[in-house]
Amino acid sequence: MLTGMGLIFIGFMLIFIGTLMAASAEEADVEGGGVIMIGPIPIVFGTSRGATLAMVLAIFLMLLWIIGALLSRRV
Numbered sequence: 649m650l651t652g653m654g655l656i657f658i659g660f661m662l663i664f665i666g667t668l669m670a671a672s673a674e675e676a677d678v679e680g681g682g683v684i685m686i687g688p689i690p691i692v693f694g695t696s697r698g699a700t701l702a703m704v705l706a707i708f709l710m711l712l713w714i715i716g717a718l719l720s721r722r723v
Contacts, residue, residue, distance in 0.1 A: 683707060 681694030681703045690707045694700035 679694070679696045679699045681692070681696075681699035683703050683706060684691040684693075692700060692703045692707065694703055
């Protein structure tokens, strides 16, 4: 439990530091993306190639997690 709380805290700190660094940058280049899951079908969208690749990676990791969870239930 302590490890999970630590990882959540580190995640919040990284987001906070990233926000501060982005705010102090002179040139603001905003990128975004998202994933909409309709059943098992993901719809991926993004404003740049990097954001879209990050979303595809997130879907891949999510599928790996689901497969791992399903396989661990059968054992």
